[in-house]
Structures are given as C-alpha cells and as structure tokens.
Amino acid sequence: MKKVMLIWAMLWGHWAWAQTEAVHTIPEFTFESGKKLASMKVGYVTHGTLNADKSNAILVTHGTSGNRLGYNIYIGPGKAFDTNKYFVIAVDAIGGGNSSSPQNTGLGIDFPRYTIRDMVKAQHDLVTKGLGISKLVAVGGPSMGSFQGLEWGIHYPDAMSGLVLIVPAPRAENTFKMIVDTMNTCVTLDPAWNGGRYSQNPVQGLRCAGMVFTPWLSSDAFTAMQRTPDEYQKLLAAMGTNFAGWDAVSWMWRYFASREHDIAQPFGGNLNAALAKIKAKSILLPSVTDRTLPPEGARELYKGLKDATYAEIPSIRGHGANNPGAETAGEYIFITDHLKRFLATL
Numbered sequence: 001m002k003k004v005m006l007i008w009a010m011l012w013g014h015w016a017w018a019q020t021e022a023v024h025t026i027p028e029f030t031f032e033s034g035k036k037l038a039s040m041k042v043g044y045v046t047h048g049t050l051n052a053d054k055s056n057a058i059l060v061t062h063g064t065s066g067n068r069l070g071y072n073i074y075i076g077p078g079k080a081f082d083t084n085k086y087f088v089i090a091v092d093a094i095g096g097g098n099s100s101s102p103q104n105t106g107l108g109i110d111f112p113r114y115t116i117r118d119m120v121k122a123q124h125d126l127v128t129k130g131l132g133i134s135k136l137v138a139v140g141g142p143s144m145g146s147f148q149g150l151e152w153g154i155h156y157p158d159a160m161s162g163l164v165l166i167v168p169a170p171r172a173e174n175t176f177k178m179i180v181d182t183m184n185t186c187v188t189l190d191p192a193w194n195g196g197r198y199s200q201n202p203v204q205g206l207r208c209a210g211m212v213f214t215p216w217l218s219s220d221a222f223t224a225m226q227r228t229p230d231e232y233q234k235l236l237a238a239m240g241t242n243f244a245g246w247d248a249v250s251w252m253w254r255y256f257a258s259r260e261h262d263i264a265q266p267f268g269g270n271l272n273a274a275l276a277k278i279k280a281k282s283i284l285l286p287s288v289t290d291r292t293l294p295p296e297g298a299r300e301l302y303k304g305l306k307d308a309t310y311a312e313i314p315s316i317r318g319h320g321a322n323n324p325g326a327e328t329a330g331e332y333i334f335i336t337d338h339l340k341r342f343l344a345t346l
Contacts, residue, residue, distance in 0.1 A: 020046045023098050024130035029122060035112040037105075042126045043098020044068055044091040047075050048083030050131075058138045058343075059127060059152075059160075060090040061119075061145035063322075064258045065242055065251070067097035071141055073323065073332070080339040086137060091126065093119040093148065095254045096246070103247035109196035113253060116144070116261050120151040124159065137346055138280075140164030142322035143293065147261045150301075153278040154263060161346040163282040164339065167290055167313075167322045169297035170271055171262040176292060179216055180259040183209035187248055196249055203244045206251065210240025218318040219289040275304035282308040283342040285335060287321035311338055 022044055029040035045068050050057060058081055062070040068090040074080040081088045092099040094114050099122070102111035127133050139160045140149030146168035153163045172180075190205030192198050214236055215223065226232045243251060267273040282305050286298035295312055302310045315321035315331045324331040 021098075022046070024126040026122060026125050029100075029125075031112045031118050032115045032121075033112060037100060037112060039100075040094075040122060041098065041100045041104075042091065042094075042122050042130070044089055044126060047081075047088040047090070048086060050087040050133075054131075054133045055135065055137075056085065057087045057089060057127075057131070057133050057136050059123065059136055059140075060088060060164075061123075061139070061141035061148040062090070062093065063141070063143035063145055064254055065239075065246070066145075068092045071145075071323065073325070073327065074336065074339070080336040080343075082340070082343075086343075089127070089131070091123055093144070093254070093257075094122055095119075095250055095257065101247070102249040102253055109249050111249070111253065113256060115257055116147045117151050117155065117266075119257070120148050120155065123148070124152075124156055127159070134159075136160040138162035138164050138343060140166070142166040143168075143319065144258050144261070147258065147263075150263050150278075153280050153282070154274055155277070157277055157279040160280050162342065163278070163280045164342075165282055165298070165301070166285045166335065167287050167293055167298075167319055168284055168301060169261070169293040170274075170301050171264065171297070172259050173294075173297070177259050179213060179292070180255045183212050183255065184252055186212060187252060193248070198248070202248050206243040206246065206248060207237070207240035210238070210243040211236055213239045216292050216318075217320050219291065219316045221289070221316040222318060222320075271300070272304050275301070276306075278305060280307075281342075281346065283338065284308060284310045285322075285338060286312055287315050287318060287331075288312045289316055289318045290321070292319035309338075309342055 024042040026040040029037045060071050075088050077084045095101045102108050105111060139152045140146055140163050146165040149163045149165050186208035187202055187205035190202035192200045192202040226235045263274045264271040284298045284302055286295035302308050313321045313331055313334055317324055321331045
C-alpha cells in the first residue's frame with residue numbers, strides 16, 4: 001500500500017488537517033461476471049484521525065463521473081463529515097481515479113465490465129483487510145454513491161451503523177438507461193472511436209455526450225436562469241468538459257455500471273427482499289426537481305426500509321442539488337444540517 005501525506009491549511013481559519021492519499025491492492029479480484037483481474041487497485045484518500053479502537057470511520061462514495069475528491073466540500077472540521085470527530089475515507093470506485101480502470105491497466109475495451117456490487121466488494125476488502133476496520137459509522141454518498149451505499153447495506157449488513165443516500169434510487173429506470181444509451185451513441189459515432197480500440201481519445205464524442213446529459217441534470221427553472229448567450233453556452237458545455245477529461249472506455253464502462261444498477265437483481269427482482277437485508281439506519285435526501293433519478297425512487301426505498309429518515313432537498317438544481325458547489329448555497333446548508341443530525345444518532 002503506497003501512501004502520500006498532504007497537509008491542507010485553510011487560509012481563512014487557524015486549523016489544518018491531514019489528508020493521506022493511498023492505494024490498496026487486492027492480489028486477485030473476481031468480478032460478479034466471473035472474470036478475474038490480478039492486482040486490483042483501490043484508490044482512496046483519508047481525512048482526519050482514526051481513533052484507537054477504529055470505531056470512528058466513515059466511507060464516502062461518489063457519483064458516476066466523480067472520484068474520491070468529489071465530495072470534499074462536505075469534508076472537514078465542523079462540516080457534514082466532521083474530521084474533528086470522524087476518520088473519513090473517500091474512495092475511488094473501480095474504473096476511475098486511482099482505482100484499476102480500462103485506461104490505467106492498459107486493457108482498454110478488454111477490461112472486465114463491472115457492477116456496483118463489484119465496486120462495493122473491492123471497497124469492503126479495502127476497509128476490512130487494508131485498514132483493519134470491522135465496522136464503519138456510515139457508508140454512502142450521492143447518486144451512484146448512494147447505489148454503492150445500498151449495496152453495502154444489503155451485502156454487508158453488519159459493516160456499518162448508517163447509510164447516507166443522497167439523490168438515490170433503487171434501480172436505473174428506463175429514462176436513465178435511454179440517457180446512457182444516447183450518450184454512448186455520441187461516443188461511438190465519433191470517427192476516432194474505432195470500435196473502442198482508438199489511438200486518439202474520441203473527445204468530441206465525449207463532449208457531445210455531456211451536452212446530451214446537461215438538460216437532465218437540472219430543471220427547466222434552473223436552465224431558464226441562463227439568460228445570456230455566455231451563460232447558456234457555459235452550462236451546455238459543463239458536463240462535456242467533465243467527460244472530455246475521461247478516457248472514453250473508462251467513462252463508458254462506468255456509465256454502464258450505473259445503467260445496470262438494480263439492488264433487487266440478486267433477489268429475483270424482489271425489492272422488499274433486498275431492503276430486508278439492511279440493518280443500518282438510513283437517511284434519504286432526494287432532490288425535489290431531480291429528472292435523472294426522480295424522487296419517486298427514494299420514496300419507494302423509504303417505504304421498504306425499516307429505519308430511515310427522509311427529507312427532500314428544496315432546489316431547482318435537479319440532480320445537481322446534491323453538490324451546488326458553494327457553502328453558501330441553500331442546498332449545501334440543507335444537506336449539511338440533515339447529515340450532521342443523522343450522524344449524531346449513530
């Protein structure tokens with residue numbers, strides 16, 4: 001396991017806290033499909049200090065196009081994931097960041113297609129074997145991060161006290177599948193794609209995919225606020241800029257994983273049977289205007305969970321309400337307040 005220590009000093013305060021970047025290696029990893037990968041890497045960064053009995057750890061997971069740094073705005077002294085209290089582990093899901101991916105293994109399109117459950121299996125190995133932690137305070141995050149949180153709760157029910165499910169869903173519905181399929185078509189139509197065995201990353205296809213996704217990530221009210229041509233173009237290009245930073249196969253495999261999300265699949269499609277496995281307390285925070293993962297999915301989860309807190313984020317930002325990007329934003333304040341109160345009950 002390799003580690004690099006970084007100390008971040010906040011210019012407006014008098015404190016600093018340690019962040020440790022590291023990579024956990026699993027000698028041989030078997031995917032849900034049965035395929036195997038030698039030396040599976042699981043990248044992560046830790047914030048704060050693990051206490052003597054290793055009882056104060058929280059695992060933060062991320063969205064489909066994110067990485068271990070994606071929820072940093074909520075991590076730190078006095079924040080939702082308070083590093084004065086908790087040892088916060090922010091992990092890279094399989095397929096991106098410092099975890100094994102089509103790009104960094106050199107396998108490209110031959111890298112095994114993976115699932116949300118594969119991500120969670122690798123993370124469990126990190127937590128238990130890599131860090132020696134037998135029980136977490138909480139697990140979860142936004143969007144695909146909530147997918148991972150649910151699978152943690154179902155398949156490792158004694159591994160945590162709480163689940164953090166922000167803009168969650170029990171499964172990928174057809175609308176989301178259509179979005180992913182259309183985005184993938186954008187990439188495969190780029191002449192550089194070459195059947196996935198490209199010599200030049202199909203960046204124009206990735207930018208086009210981002211433009212397709214943009215309207216689904218917010219609401220009509222939010223997009224209507226972009227009143228000047230510059231504001232309109234900036235919003236339209238934002239996700240394309242994000243996607244263009246990805247290797248195309250790595251990006252595609254990651255969205256395939258979210259497209260196939262369905263916690264009931266191992267239970268013959270019985271959602272209640274899946275949710276009955278969860279022992280942890282849960283908090284569900286959907287966005288009232290979400291078009292990517294509409295709040296109906298979160299309401300369905302709430303009905304099936306034994307011990308859950310539910311509150312809808314009042315926002316016109318749609319799916320993007322989970323991380324408005326500013327600590328002064330109402331969504332940030334709402335999420336922070338609810339997470340602090342929830343974590344205090346665990």
